Amino acid sequence: xxxxxxxxxTGVGRILTGLVQDAGALAIFFASILGRLFTGxxxxxxxxxxxxxxxxxxxxxxxxxxxxxxxVLAVQAHTQFKIMHMESRLGAIITMTLVxxxxxxxxxxxxxxxxxxxxxxxxxTMRVTEQISAISALGSDPVRYLVVPRFVACVLxxxxxxxxxxxxxxxxxWAFSTQVLxxxxxxYWAHAxxxxxxxxxxxxxxxxxxxxxxxxxxxxxxxxxxxxxAEGVGRAATQSFVLSFIxxxxxxxxxxVLLNTSYYLIWPQAVSL
Amino acid sequence: xxxxxxxxAIQLEHIFCxxxxxxxxxxxxxxxxxxxxxxxxxxxxxxxxxxxxxxxxLLHPTAGGVSWFGRDATQLSKRDWQATRLKFGxxxxxxxxxxxxxxxxxxxxxxxESGSFTDEQIHQIVMQRLDDVGLSSDVxxxxxxxxxxxxxxxVGLARALALDPEVMFYDEPTTGxxxxxxxxxxxxxxxxxxxHNVSSIVVTHDMRTxxxxxxxxxxxxxxxxxxxxxxxxxxxxSVDDLFNTTDPQISEFVNGGVLxxxxxxxxxxxxxxx
Numbered sequence: 001x002x003x004x005x006x007x008x009x010t011g012v013g014r015i016l017t018g019l020v021q022d023a024g025a026l027a028i029f030f031a032s033i034l035g036r037l038f039t040g041x042x043x044x045x046x047x048x049x050x051x052x053x054x055x056x057x058x059x060x061x062x063x064x065x066x067x068x069x070x071x072v073l074a075v076q077a078h079t080q081f082k083i084m085h086m087e088s089r090l091g092a093i094i095t096m097t098l099v100x101x102x103x104x105x106x107x108x109x110x111x112x113x114x115x116x117x118x119x120x121x122x123x124x125t126m127r128v129t130e131q132i133s134a135i136s137a138l139g140s141d142p143v144r145y146l147v148v149p150r151f152v153a154c155v156l157x158x159x160x161x162x163x164x165x166x167x168x169x170x171x172x173x174w175a176f177s178t179q180v181l182x183x184x185x186x187x188y189w190a191h192a193x194x195x196x197x198x199x200x201x202x203x204x205x206x207x208x209x210x211x212x213x214x215x216x217x218x219x220x221x222x223x224x225x226x227x228x229x230a231e232g233v234g235r236a237a238t239q240s241f242v243l244s245f246i247x248x249x250x251x252x253x254x255x256x257v258l259l260n261t262s263y264y265l266i267w268p269q270a271v272s273l
Numbered sequence: 274x275x276x277x278x279x280x281x282a283i284q285l286e287h288i289f290c291x292x293x294x295x296x297x298x299x300x301x302x303x304x305x306x307x308x309x310x311x312x313x314x315x316x317x318x319x320x321x322x323x324x325x326x327x328x329x330x331l332l333h334p335t336a337g338g339v340s341w342f343g344r345d346a347t348q349l350s351k352r353d354w355q356a357t358r359l360k361f362g363x364x365x366x367x368x369x370x371x372x373x374x375x376x377x378x379x380x381x382x383x384x385x386e387s388g389s390f391t392d393e394q395i396h397q398i399v400m401q402r403l404d405d406v407g408l409s410s411d412v413x414x415x416x417x418x419x420x421x422x423x424x425x426x427x428v429g430l431a432r433a434l435a436l437d438p439e440v441m442f443y444d445e446p447t448t449g450x451x452x453x454x455x456x457x458x459x460x461x462x463x464x465x466x467x468x469h470n471v472s473s474i475v476v477t478h479d480m481r482t483x484x485x486x487x488x489x490x491x492x493x494x495x496x497x498x499x500x501x502x503x504x505x506x507x508x509x510x511s512v513d514d515l516f517n518t519t520d521p522q523i524s525e526f527v528n529g530g531v532l533x534x535x536x537x538x539x540x541x542x543x544x545x546x547x
Binding site for chain 1: 329355358359361365366367369371372383387432433436
C-alpha cells in the first residue's frame with residue numbers, strides 16, 4: 001500500500017516536473033524569438049514565401065471552415081429560436097458567436113493542423129537531416145532565419161484569416177437563413193448590427209493574435225527539439241497539433257474571462273448577459 | 274602562451290561531454306595545428322562527431338575548454354565569435370543541403386547571410402566553387418533531390434568552401450559512397466588542403482580516406498568500454514604508426530576497415546567489368 005502510494009506520488013511529481021520544464025522551455029524559446037524580433041525584422045526574401053504559405057494557401061481551409069460554421073449555427077439556432085418565436089434574431093446569434101468565439105477558435109484549430117503541423121514537420125526534418133546545424137555552421141542564426149519569420153507570419157496572418165473566416169461564416173449563415181429558413185434579410189442584418197459591438201470584434205481578433213503566436217511558438221519549438229528519425233518528425237507534428245489545440249482552448253478561456261472583466265470595468269453600466 | 278597554443282588552429286582541453294546518463298567524451302585533449310590534417314577514427318558511438326561539433330561549438334561540452342586560434346572560444350565577444358566561426362567550413366555526413374533551395378542558393382547561402390558580398394560577387398564565387406569541386410554550372414538551377422549522393426557531397430563541400438575557410442571539418446565524407454566516388458571526395462579533400470592551405474579534421478571509418486588525407490590520426494574508444502581511469506584516446510600518431518601498430522584492438526579496427534574498403538573496391542571493379 002505504502003509502495004503504491006510512493007509510486008503514485010512519484011508519477012504525479014514526474015508529470016508535474018515535466019510540465020513545468022516544458023512550460024519553461026517554451027517561455028525561454030518565446031523570449032529568444034522576441035529578443036531577435038526587437039533587434040531586426042526578417043528580410044523580405046525570407047518572409048515572403050512563408051507569408052504565402054501561411055496566408056494564401058490557408059484561404060481554402062478557412063473558407064470551408066467559416067462557411068460551414070455559419071450554416072451549422074443557422075440550423076442549430078433556428079430550431080431553438082423558433083420555439084420562442086425569435087427566428088428573426090438569427091443574425092445576432094450567428095454574428096456574435098462567430099466573431100467572439102467560434103470563428104477565432106475553429107480557424108485557429110484548423111490552422112494549427114494545417115500550418116502548425118507543417119511547420120513542425122518541416123523544421124523537424126531540417127533538424128534530423130542536420131540542415132539546422134548547417135545554418136549555424138554557415139554563420140547564420142537558425143532561430144532568426146527559421147523561427148522569427150514563421151512567428152511574424154502567424155501573428156500577422158492568423159487574425160486576418162480569422163476575420164476572413166468570420167466574414168465567410170456570417171455570409172453563409174445569412175445565405176442559409178434567408179434562402180432556406182426564409183428569414184427576412186433586413187432583420188438578419190439589423191439584429192446583427194444591433195447586437196454585435198466593435199468590442200466583440202476586437203476581442204475575437206485579439207484572441208486570434210494570441211492563438212497565432214502560440215501556434216508558431218509550439219510548432220517551431222517542437223520542430224527544433226524533435227527526436228531523431230522519421231518517428232521523431234511524426235511525433236513533432238502530432239505534438240505540435242495537440243499542444244496547440246490545448247493552448248488554444250486554455251487561452252480562449254483565460255482571454256474570455258479577462259476581456260469580459262475588462263469590459264465591465266470599462267463600462268460598468270453595461271447590461272450583463 | 275605555449276607554442277602549441279600559438280600554432281594551434283583548434284585546441285580542446287579536458288573536454289567532458291555527457292548526454293543525460295550517457296558519458297560520451299572523457300577528458301579529451303586534442304590540438305589541431307594550422308594546415309594540418311587530422312583524422313579522428315573509432316567505433317560507432319565513440320563520440321567522433323560530437324568531438325567535431327564541440328570543436329566548432331555546434332555543441333557545448335559538459336566541461337572543458339575550446340580554443341580557436343589561441344583564444345578561448347567561450348570568452349570571445351559575439352562579433353569575434355561569429356567572425357571566427359566564418360573561418361570554419363563543415364561538410365556534414367549527409368551533406369545537409371537545404372531542400373527548399375536550389376544548388377546555387379545552397380552554395381550562396383553563407384555569402385548572402387554574411388551581407389558582405391554583392392550579387393555579382395556571389396555569382397562569381399558560387400560558380401568558381403562549383404567548378405573547384407568538379408561540378409558544371411548546369412547543376413546550379415537543380416534542387417538537391419535531383420542529384421546523386423556523391424554530387425550532393427560535392428555541393429556540400431562547395432558550400433563549405435564558399436567563405437574561404439581556414440579550417441575544414443569533414444563528418445564521414447565518404448560514408449555511403451562507392452569507392453570511385455569516395456576516391457574523388459578524398460582527392461578533393463586533399464586538393465582543398467593544398468590549394469587553400471586549410472587545417473582539416475576528418476571523422477571517418479574509412480581507412481583508405483585516412484591513408485589518403487591524414488597527417489595525424491587520433492583514435493577514440495567508446496566510454497562504456499573504458500575502465501574508470503582509462504584515457505579515451507587509445508591512439509595518437511602518424512598514419513604509418515597506425516598501420517604498423519601491434520596493439521590488437523587498434524590493429525583489428527584498422528585492418529577491418531582496410532579489408533572492408535578493399536572488398537568494396539573489388540565489388541565495384543567486378544560490376545564495372547560486368
